[in-house]
Amino acid sequence: MKRQQPAQIKGLKKWLDPVYSAWTSIATHKLRSSLTILGIVIGIAAVIALMSIGRGAQAQILSRIQGLGADLLGIRPGMTMAGGIRGGFGSASTLTLEDAEAIKEQVPYIAALAPTFSSYQQLVAGNQNMNAQVIGTAPEYMFLYNLEIADGDFFTDYDYQRGSRVAVLGANVKQTLFGDEPPVGQQMRIGGNIVRVVGVLKAKGAVWASPDDAVIIPLTAMQQMVTQPRTSRGERVVTSIALKVTDQNQIEFVTQQITDLLRSRHRLAPGADNDFNITSVQSTVEALKEATGTMTLFLSAVAAISLLVGGIGVMNIMLVSVLERTREIGILKALGARERDIWGQFLTESAFLTLTGGIIGVVVGCGVSVLLSRFKVMTTLLSADIIVLAVVVSLGVGLFFGFYPAWNASRLDPIEALRYE
Amino acid sequence: MIKLQQITKTYTLGKRELQVLKGIDLSVEQGELVAIMGPSGSGKTTLLNIIGCLDRPTSGSYHLDGKEVSSLSSAELAAIRAKKVGFVFQTFNLLPRLSALANVELGLKYAGIDDRDLAVEALRRVGLADRANHRPTELSGGEQQRVAIARALVKRPPVILADEPTGNLDSKSGEEILSLLTELHQEQGITLVMITHDPDVARRCQRIIRLKDGLVVSEERT
Ligand SMILES: Nc1ncnc2c1ncn2[C@@H]1O[C@H](COP(=O)(O)OP(=O)(O)OP(=O)(O)O)[C@@H](O)[C@H]1O
Ligand SMILES: [Mg+2]
Numbered sequence: 317m318k319r320q321q322p323a324q325i326k327g328l329k330k331w332l333d334p335v336y337s338a339w340t341s342i343a344t345h346k347l348r349s350s351l352t353i354l355g356i357v358i359g360i361a362a363v364i365a366l367m368s369i370g371r372g373a374q375a376q377i378l379s380r381i382q383g384l385g386a387d388l389l390g391i392r393p394g395m396t397m398a399g400g401i402r403g404g405f406g407s408a409s410t411l412t413l414e415d416a417e418a419i420k421e422q423v424p425y426i427a428a429l430a431p432t433f434s435s436y437q438q439l440v441a442g443n444q445n446m447n448a449q450v451i452g453t454a455p456e457y458m459f460l461y462n463l464e465i466a467d468g469d470f471f472t473d474y475d476y477q478r479g480s481r482v483a484v485l486g487a488n489v490k491q492t493l494f495g496d497e498p499p500v501g502q503q504m505r506i507g508g509n510i511v512r513v514v515g516v517l518k519a520k521g522a523v524w525a526s527p528d529d530a531v532i533i534p535l536t537a538m539q540q541m542v543t544q545p546r547t548s549r550g551e552r553v554v555t556s557i558a559l560k561v562t563d564q565n566q567i568e569f570v571t572q573q574i575t576d577l578l579r580s581r582h583r584l585a586p587g588a589d590n591d592f593n594i595t596s597v598q599s600t601v602e603a604l605k606e607a608t609g610t611m612t613l614f615l616s617a618v619a620a621i622s623l624l625v626g627g628i629g630v631m632n633i634m635l636v637s638v639l640e641r642t643r644e645i646g647i648l649k650a651l652g653a654r655e656r657d658i659w660g661q662f663l664t665e666s667a668f669l670t671l672t673g674g675i676i677g678v679v680v681g682c683g684v685s686v687l688l689s690r691f692k693v694m695t696t697l698l699s700a701d702i703i704v705l706a707v708v709v710s711l712g713v714g715l716f717f718g719f720y721p722a723w724n725a726s727r728l729d730p731i732e733a734l735r736y737e
Numbered sequence: 738m739i740k741l742q743q744i745t746k747t748y749t750l751g752k753r754e755l756q757v758l759k760g761i762d763l764s765v766e767q768g769e770l771v772a773i774m775g776p777s778g779s780g781k782t783t784l785l786n787i788i789g790c791l792d793r794p795t796s797g798s799y800h801l802d803g804k805e806v807s808s809l810s811s812a813e814l815a816a817i818r819a820k821k822v823g824f825v826f827q828t829f830n831l832l833p834r835l836s837a838l839a840n841v842e843l844g845l846k847y848a849g850i851d852d853r854d855l856a857v858e859a860l861r862r863v864g865l866a867d868r869a870n871h872r873p874t875e876l877s878g879g880e881q882q883r884v885a886i887a888r889a890l891v892k893r894p895p896v897i898l899a900d901e902p903t904g905n906l907d908s909k910s911g912e913e914i915l916s917l918l919t920e921l922h923q924e925q926g927i928t929l930v931m932i933t934h935d936p937d938v939a940r941r942c943q944r945i946i947r948l949k950d951g952l953v954v955s956e957e958r959t
Binding site for chain 1: 786789791792811812815816817818819820822824826830831832834835843844846847848888
């Protein structure tokens with residue numbers, strides 16, 4: 317008499333049946349269910365939008381820095397301790413030109429090295445003037461930072477040897493001082509000194525270590541223009557030393573060699589802190605990754621709070637729903653429903669609510685993220701893992717916050733439930 | 738089919754203990770039609786709930802279909818309710834948001850039977866084939882009780898328990914429901930235990946059991 321159904325259809329029905337009955341009870345209270353779902357939509361959309369903003373910022377910063385190359389090392393003076401107040405990196409005068417020469421001579425695997433001494437100076441060309449950073453360095457500087465020339469040339473080794481008064485302008489400096497005039501061959505003043513412009517750099521637009529707003533001149537010329545401080549041992553202080561290694565794999569070795577050399581040159585006692593600081597692009601990338609990762613985490617935490625509020629809303633509604641349907645639960649139990657049938661039904665219902673909210677939230681969140689980057693408000697980066705995570709989390713929220721109400725429902729005494737008005 | 742020995746039931750309300758059933762001995766044969774009567778508060782519903790495995794007795798032994806059930810776990814009791822017992826309540830107890838057919842199908846769901854045709858057939862048997870898609874609110878009291886009866890009998894349980902099934906109905910539809918129940922009893926050989934306050938209803942059963950203050954005070958064959 318009974319019709320035989322294929323096994324797959326039976327299996328499918330077993331899954332769809334609870335979903336369908338969850339749907340019918342949710343559909344009974346359309347407004348209430350929609351508002352509950354809205355809470356989850358907002359939470360999930362916030363998670364997606366904020367995470368994509370965090371990831372976007374991270375990707376943007378990293379791509380700019382990594383353009384510098386992983387084989388670059390920078391050495392800066394260490395922190396000063398003045399009356400117990402830390403001065404921050406770069407504020408001490410412990411790194412010298414003599415250090416740079418010693419490193420160049422004694423440390424292996426160095427492809428190029430450039431000491432720099434920089435200071436802010438008044439620049440004047442024609443009737444234009446501005447204040448900008450003047451970097452005194454060696455010709456290798458161009459190679460170290462992958463600088464490109466838009467016009468003219470970088471200064472040469474010969475200029476460096478002789479201390480020629482020549483200057484290479486950053487793109488923004490050129491624009492301010494010369495406008496659209498070709499500056500190469502023109503004269504300008506740095507402080508009280510006349511220099512000749514030999515080249516202009518291409519704009520880099522980078523946020524970090526950007527030469528766009530600087531003027532680069534030979535360090536030897538710089539020494540004639542501004543008084544370079546000297547250490548107690550009479551060595552000439554520099555602001556930083558940049559160098560490139562011949563083999564990326566030797567970065568750690570080179571770092572160690574430089575550390576040993578500088579410690580002995582600076583006569584640091586064993587156990588004393590370094591009075592200099594060596595950073596590689598790699599370590600900067602790591603640090604920034606950590607910083608932007610923290611930012612992303614913070615943004616996610618903000619979003620998670622709104623999701624938590626949504627989840628509490630779901631729990632609230634499910635508790636109300638269990639109370640309202642006490643009699644229904646009693647009836648189902650009288651018909652032979654086991655505790656786990658009841659439990660499963662209510663859990664399916666709350667998971668249905670949050671999963672629906674999650675899927676709508678993914679669409680809304682992706683939409684917001686795409687619009688933000690389309691209208692150039694912010695760089696955002698969407699990836700599949702965020703979306704999968706959001707969907708899984710929304711399901712998890714339903715299961716987590718539905719657990720207690722469902723458990724409550726399943727534990728009701730059938731007789732008392734049937735008597736409930 | 739049903740065999741109760743010295744069944745007691747005590748409710749604890751705070752510190753006070755209330756003994757509702759004080760030692761019931763009762764046997765019902767397979768296929769019998771039994772009425773339970775008694776004043777309000779005498780323990781009729783409590784007894785029926787124990788017979789239907791909705792509740793556990795405080796003491797005593799209860800064999801249903803040859804199996805001792807007085808100390809089973811709640812999951813085991815649920816399985817027995819799902820397969821062996823059909824309930825008909827005074828207040829119908831249909832799910833308001835489901836259609837008549839869906840309500841009847843619920844009777845199959847927990848018995849593990851997946852066959853909509855059986856539900857359609859049960860609705861036809863109680864004369865409501867054309868109302869399958871109506872919600873309970875769109876049905877009269879008598880019709881709702883028919884749906885409830887269809888839901889109870891659709892899984893073909895050996896026992897049907899009815900607690901004042903005509904209590905909320907006017908005399909005409911009460912009469913119809915009663916006729917339906919007695920017909921089903923004859924047709925399908927179901928064991929039917931029914932609580933009633935109405936002596937006319939009781940007279941149509943094979944045996945009348947009278948309760949008072951938690952004890953069986955008389956049994957009479959009609
Ligand atoms: N869950 C409970 N907790 C406490 N007392 C209860 C409980 N259920 C029933 N009682 C009490 O047990 C007694 C018997 O109740 P029961 O419902 O079995 O009576 P009844 O014979 O069905 O009465 P009626 O004809 O009014 O339906 C009543 O005094 C009632 O107050
Ligand atoms: Mg009663």
